Amino acid sequence: MKILLLLLSILLTTAAIAQSSFSDQLAKHREKYKKDLLKSAGGPLASEEELAFVQFYEPDSTYRVTATVQLTPKAEPFEMPTYNGMTRPHVSYAILSFVLDGKPQQLTLYRNLNVIRMPEYRDYLFLPFKDATSGQGTYGGGRYIDFRTGEVQNGQLIIDFNKAYNPYCAFHEGYPCPIPPKQNQLSVAVPVGEKAYGKAH
Numbered sequence: 243m244k245i246l247l248l249l250l251s252i253l254l255t256t257a258a259i260a261q262s263s264f265s266d267q268l269a270k271h272r273e274k275y276k277k278d279l280l281k282s283a284g285g286p287l288a289s290e291e292e293l294a295f296v297q298f299y300e301p302d303s304t305y306r307v308t309a310t311v312q313l314t315p316k317a318e319p320f321e322m323p324t325y326n327g328m329t330r331p332h333v334s335y336a337i338l339s340f341v342l343d344g345k346p347q348q349l350t351l352y353r354n355l356n357v358i359r360m361p362e363y364r365d366y367l368f369l370p371f372k373d374a375t376s377g378q379g380t381y382g383g384g385r386y387i388d389f390r391t392g393e394v395q396n397g398q399l400i401i402d403f404n405k406a407y408n409p410y411c412a413f414h415e416g417y418p419c420p421i422p423p424k425q426n427q428l429s430v431a432v433p434v435g436e437k438a439y440g441k442a443h
Contacts, residue, residue, distance in 0.1 A: 261269040265301045268404055272298060277406060288415040295440035301304070306433040309340035311351075311394050319355060324418040325383055327419035331355040332420070335367055337392075338399060343430045350425055351399075365391040369401070374431035381412040381438050384422040406429045406435030413439050 276293050279285035287293060314334045322331035332352045339348050352368045367389040376382050385406040393399055409419035 244335075246328060248295075249421065264303045264306075265408060268301045271405060277351075279413070286410040286417065292413075292441065297437040297440050299376050299404075299434045299437060301404055303404075305342070305432060306341060307340045307401050307403075308400050309338040309349075310400050311397050311399050312337040312339070314350075315348060322352070322420045322423070324420050325409075326416055326418050330419045331419055332368070336394070338369075340401065342403075342428070342432070345430055347428055347430070348425070349423050349428070350423065354420075367393075368420075370420050371426045371428060371432075372404075372422050373428040379433065380406075381408045381433070383409060383411055383419065385409075385435060386420075393443055403432050404434045408430065408439060427433075 255436055271312075276296055277283060278291075279287045279293065279296065281288050287296075291424055313336045317334035319333040319352055322332040323329055334350050336351045337348055338351055339346070341347065348370055349369060353392045354366065354368055354371070356367075357363045357366050369387040369389065370384055371387075372384040385408055387403070387406050389399065389403065411415040411419040
């Protein structure tokens with residue numbers, strides 16, 4: 243019995259340390275993200291005061307999942323609509339299959355054909371999605387997660403929904419924010435990542 247209690251104590255301690263490290267890394271990620279939102283860094287927010295309305299869910303490592311990656315090398319480029327009426331050229335890069343909330347899910351991962359022309363973003367991948375929280379706690383227009391091609395390892399990709407962020411349209415109107423395609427609308431709720439911006443615009 244003592245051995246079982248000791249093993250349980252070790253497991254709980256290890257889990258607590260892992261969660262703490264996960265939370266610390268996410269906190270650093272979010273601080274950098276918030277700084278990048280300021281106009282001085284090219285973002286949509288004019289002042290530190292506006293940053294106070296940027297809100298996040300509590301970290302939850304159960305929404306950090308491993309997806310199987312099926313590349314789509316023969317996909318045809320298409321124009322993805324945006325919320326200001328313009329379009330942006332994209333092409334499917336891969337189909338991501340994973341389990342979330344106990345249910346099998348699929349999302350399509352894209353490449354923005356304009357963005358990848360820039361040397362620093364040549365390996366950039368884009369995952370726009372909506373879920374059951376869209377318009378009910380998170381921005382109704384969906385959220386995004388960014389990746390680099392090098393993050394695909396051995397046919398797998400770790401998706402951390404805690405890093406889901408709002409498009410600039412969530413803060414101010416007029417930006418050409420891509421609308422998540424219908425195939426990227428999840429039926430389950432994803433109550434992690436960035437919440438709806440707390441200030442009307």
